[in-house]
Amino acid sequence: MNPFPIVLALFRKTWLTSALFLLLIAIAMALGVAIIAQERSMREGSARASDPFDLIIAAPGSRTEILFNVVYLRPSAVELIAAETLSKILADPAAEFAAPIAFGDNAEGFPIIGTTRDMVRHLTAGAIEGAMWQHEDDAIIGANLPFEIGETIHSAHGQGGIGAEASQQDDHDDEDSHGGLHVTGRMAPTGTAWDSAVLVPIQYSWSTHALMAPDQGVPGELTPDGPLGPVPAVVLKPRGLGDAYWLRSLWQTDRTTAFFPAEALTEIYAYMGDVRRIMSALTTATQALVIAAILSGVIALMQLYSARLALLRALGATRSYIFLVMWIYMVGLILAGAVLGLASGMVTARAISAIFANETGLSLSARIGWAEIRLTLIVIGLGALLAVVPALTHFRKASLSQLR
């Protein structure tokens, strides 16, 4: 038997209602897919962005907050590590390098990060267009910034970080006292929030906030016994796994906290996972309701179609043929809606990822994963099972009394 010509005729007859049903299924599916894909994209993107930050030492406080400050460059008011402590960290032979991170200022809205040459080389694996800092007011910009090498950009105090600390000590103007930053280089893309940052020698951050006299030492190079200032955080590159845990233990004190970014991310992911589960449960309920509503709609719609089903019976179609026609029609709707929902969910997730990446600088890429495919298969499977209801309804109702 071949029910498809009759199913296609049914689609043509009810194209507007069918299109509406299909759209409802697609929207419900797209919501679920977008939530799953977006959550995974953010989890992967944020984990990737934290890769270069092996171990973070900061003043005691919320690890999540410090992570957001250092890795995702979302500055907030934090306690500073004293210069003496920084000196001890720099002197520790268990670390390949220790890079202080100072934040709190911005250049035309982009965060200015004071750090060291080691950190810049570590982030980019040495891939820098242009030149490293030669002067304290030289700047290396992230790959996403709209500035050009050779351009002069102006800095202003923002909120949080070393800016907040300094503003408590003196009354700064918004304009930089050095008269501007000279862009000398551009980092290769790192896929982190630092692609949208302006990197300056740490001495620049200290001197502009009157924590140190200008032009002390080599820009971006620090020694334990050289001139140092306080910083919000230090990123360490331990020499080995044992060193990493030793350093983490060593700097877990009442004046400092030390942690691997993964520790803080795990807490965030657990929270994100909870939110995703709740959202997914809600969207699953929405999908089930939509399918149930559509099944009811199809049953009602088919009352209008009963004369045709009766005709098929009169012409010799068995009840199983009628059942197949109805079932394939419903499954066709659900299948098309689910696939369209999967595609539009991915498009939505990618659009959200692009917006979020633009705002944060993180490299986010939403893609179809097993979870989305599984959701689609579940919806199709459940729909195919539930489609038996209207099919059976018409299987029984296909009445010949409709014919004249």
Added chain:
Amino acid sequence: MLHVTNLSLTFEDAARTRFKVLDIPRLDARPGALLVLTGSSGSGKTTLLNTLCGMQAADEGRIDWAGQEISSLSETARDRWRRDHVGLVFQDFHLIEELSPLDNVLVPAWFSRFRAGKLRQRAKGLLSDLGVPASRRRLSELSRGERQRVALARALLFDPQILLADEPTASLDRAAGAAVIETLRRLAQDEGRFVMAVSHDPALIAAADRLIELARGRLRQEVPA
């Protein structure tokens, strides 16, 4: 060819009272003649037609078509028998608007086959024989008379020996009705099929080889045509 004995059927009304709609002790008919069943509205003509072709199961009685006793068959077996042996024509044509005239003729083929195969050629030939222009791709391009001829072609797809028509000319104008009557007459007299039509149409009644009147589910009288 058709032997009906002790056929009875009761329906239930809204008050759950059962009433007899068919009560036919005996009815015999042979192919090769145009048999017209007439009677007032509610006399049971259409119900008899539906029962004879197995669409409606009888409560009691026996219906034999050329030795095939259909009243004892299961519903599915009756469906298959009807598909293979009976052509049906309705007053309102009951064509599927979204299908082409050719595909409408092929609808019964899809109940048992995935591909129409040789039946497609037969369907084209039937449409051509019945005078439906091959250039017409949509039902909306056809007149009512042409539509009824498409329905006739559909009924003849499997070359059935039995053709049952329920008011086949009621929706047609005189000329279109005359063409359908002529086709029914030819199918019966020239091709030797069993053709039974339910009708009030005087023109069809006048063309009948045999006329049976039904009243309250009983064969009231047989009028020589």
